[in-house]
Structure formats: structure tokens, C-alpha cells
Amino acid sequence: MLKAGTDVELAVSAAQAGAAVVRRMYGEPLARFEKSAGDFATAADLAAEKAILDLLRTARPDDAVLGEESGRTGTDGAERMWLVDPLCGTLNYAVRNMLVAVNVALRVGSQITAAASADPFNDEVFWTDGERACVRRDGADAELTPSPDSHLVDVNLDPPFPNAPRFRAVRLLADAEFAERFRPRVVSTTLAVAWVAAGRRAAYVTDGHLRDSVHFAGGIALCQAAGCVVTGIDGRPLHTGAGGLVVAADPETHAALLKMIGNQVSSDR
Structure with missing residues (x-):
């Protein structure tokens, strides 16, 4: 068991607090708050984030926090910053799909030193x-x-x-080599990243700029600690080059996916 009072135990407790709110509010009529075209938060997102932030601010009042819904608070340039995604999979949740996650991670300097990703409906916390x-x-x-x-x-x-x-990630699904070797899944929550660390997925692929991402920081840290192969979509170290993420359970799977991604680039020349 983890020691009480440690950063990782706090991350686990915070993720569990958010997950409890997500479970409690599931299935209720929820107010929606538009953020951008096709993107919104629900009352559950806001309530879960409040529960998480209340716990973090009480335990670590001097730390900065970056919340998906509330933005950044705390001292500018703080060495320690918590990254909080209170409900990853809001679109799923809003239509009563239980594939969601609650993500809490701590960045100290340039490193994620503690992280937790909770599955509210399977009562699991990956940390x-x-x-x-x-x-x-x-x-x-x-x-x-x-x-x-x-x-x-x-x-x-x-x-x-x-x-x-x-x-484009979608083009992987039409790649003949992909169809021969893998079976695609589109879960639409970063819970799937934790599943790679847990052996429930062979790999995960996404485009995007992921530095200090409240969605991905925890899952990436889990996969790195578990011994997965983790790079950007061009095989370079994370947060360099083209960006994005390819996380695979083993080098062979990782190499196969990089080859398929490379085929896309070659075909556009």
C-alpha cells in the first residue's frame, strides 16, 4: 500500500473523489455549458473538478493547478502543478455511456511524478x-x-x-496492414491509454500537442512506468517533432504502427 500523505496517494484520493461525483450524477438530467463547436462540459464535469480541487488545495495549498474546466490557478511559474481532467469522455457520459475516466497528475519541473486515472464504473484506479x-x-x-x-x-x-x-489517425483504420494485424477500437476517453499499461490494449494512437495535457499526462506516465514503448507519432521522444502519441505494449507492435504511419507520409509526397 502507498504511504498516507504522499503525492501519489493524494492523486489516487483526488481521482476517487472525482469518480464518486461522476458515479452519483450518472443518468441525471445535466446542464450543459458550451465550450466550442461540438465541445461542452456538463454539471458533472464541474462538480467532479470542484471535488478534486478542494482536496488538492487543502492538502497542497502552495501548488498550482491546471483544471480542464477552471483553467490555471496558483502561483505563476510554480515548480509543482497538478493537471486535472475531471471527466474524460464527456460526450460518452452525456449519452449514458460509461466509458469515461477521471485523471489527476502532478508535474514537478518537467516530470510527472504522480498520477492516477480512475474508472468510475469499474471501481478501479490506475496509478x-x-x-x-x-x-x-x-x-x-x-x-x-x-x-x-x-x-x-x-x-x-x-x-x-x-x-x-x-x-490522420482515421487512415490507419483503412490500412491493409493494420487490418491484417490489429483490431481497431475507438473508446473516446484516455482510459484506453491506461488499458495499454494494464495489458487490455496492444496500443493507442493519437495526434495532437500533448505537453501538459490534462487528458494525457497521467496515462502517459502510467505507460512509461509500466515499461510500454512511448513516443510521438514519428517515433521521436514525446513533445518533440510532429507531436502526437504512439504507446505500445512492446517494441514489435510499436514498430509496426510507426511503419503504417510512415506509409501515410510517404503516400502524400
């Missing part, structure tokens, strides 16, 4: 302290073990697409 990667069920922690055996690859099809037209 890492930067070295171990575990899942907590019924109060017990078990180590995560990545595996490519499922051949399931989640592909994020949501915008923005900063590398279009040279790369």
Missing part, C-alpha cells in the same frame, strides 16, 4: 509514482503488465488534427 504502475481494486494494489496479445489498438479520431493532411 503511478513514476516508478511503479499499479491498479487499485477493493483497496488492494496490483502491478500492471503490458501485453500485445489482444491485438486491440485504440485510435483517437477526435480533432484537432495538427499533422493533417500528412497524417
Whole structure:
């Protein structure tokens, strides 16, 4: 078990607090708050974020916080900043689909040193302290073990697409090599990133600029601690080059996906 009072235990507790709100409000008529075309928050997003932030601010009053709904608060240039996504999969949740996550991560300097991703409806919390990667069920922690055996690859099809037209994740689904080797999934929540660390997915692919992403920081840290192969879509280190994310359970799966992504780039020349 984790020591009480540590950053990672706080991340787990905060994610659980948000998950409890998400469970409680599930199925209720929820007010929607428009953010941009096709994107909105619900009353559950706001309530879950408040529960998380109340806990973080009480325990770590000097830390900065970046919340999906409330933005950044705290001292500018703070060495420690919490990244909070209170309901990843709002569109799913709004139509009573239970595929959602609650993500809490702590960045200290340039490193994610603690992170938790809660599945509100399976009562699981995936967590890492930067070295171990575990899942907590019924109060017990078990180590995560990545595996490519499922051949399931989640592909994020949501915008923005900063590398279009040279790369579009949707084109992977039409690639003959992809169809021969993998089976696609489109979960539309970063819970799927944690599933790669847990051996429930072979890989995950998305475009986008992900530095300090409240959506992805925790899942990326989980996969790195679990021993997954984690790079940008061009195979370079994260947050360099073209950006994006390819996280795979093993080097062979990662290399295969990079080859297919490379085929897209070559075909556009």
C-alpha cells in the first residue's frame, strides 16, 4: 500500500473523489455549458473538478493547478502543478455511456511524478509514482503488465488534427496492414491509454500537442512506468517533432504502427 500523505496517494484520493461525483450524477438530467463547436462540459464535469480541487488545495495549498474546466490557478511559474481532467469522455457520459475516466497528475519541473486515472464504473484506479504502475481494486494494489496479445489498438479520431493532411489517425483504420494485424477500437476517453499499461490494449494512437495535457499526462506516465514503448507519432521522444502519441505494449507492435504511419507520409509526397 502507498504511504498516507504522499503525492501519489493524494492523486489516487483526488481521482476517487472525482469518480464518486461522476458515479452519483450518472443518468441525471445535466446542464450543459458550451465550450466550442461540438465541445461542452456538463454539471458533472464541474462538480467532479470542484471535488478534486478542494482536496488538492487543502492538502497542497502552495501548488498550482491546471483544471480542464477552471483553467490555471496558483502561483505563476510554480515548480509543482497538478493537471486535472475531471471527466474524460464527456460526450460518452452525456449519452449514458460509461466509458469515461477521471485523471489527476502532478508535474514537478518537467516530470510527472504522480498520477492516477480512475474508472468510475469499474471501481478501479490506475496509478503511478513514476516508478511503479499499479491498479487499485477493493483497496488492494496490483502491478500492471503490458501485453500485445489482444491485438486491440485504440485510435483517437477526435480533432484537432495538427499533422493533417500528412497524417490522420482515421487512415490507419483503412490500412491493409493494420487490418491484417490489429483490431481497431475507438473508446473516446484516455482510459484506453491506461488499458495499454494494464495489458487490455496492444496500443493507442493519437495526434495532437500533448505537453501538459490534462487528458494525457497521467496515462502517459502510467505507460512509461509500466515499461510500454512511448513516443510521438514519428517515433521521436514525446513533445518533440510532429507531436502526437504512439504507446505500445512492446517494441514489435510499436514498430509496426510507426511503419503504417510512415506509409501515410510517404503516400502524400
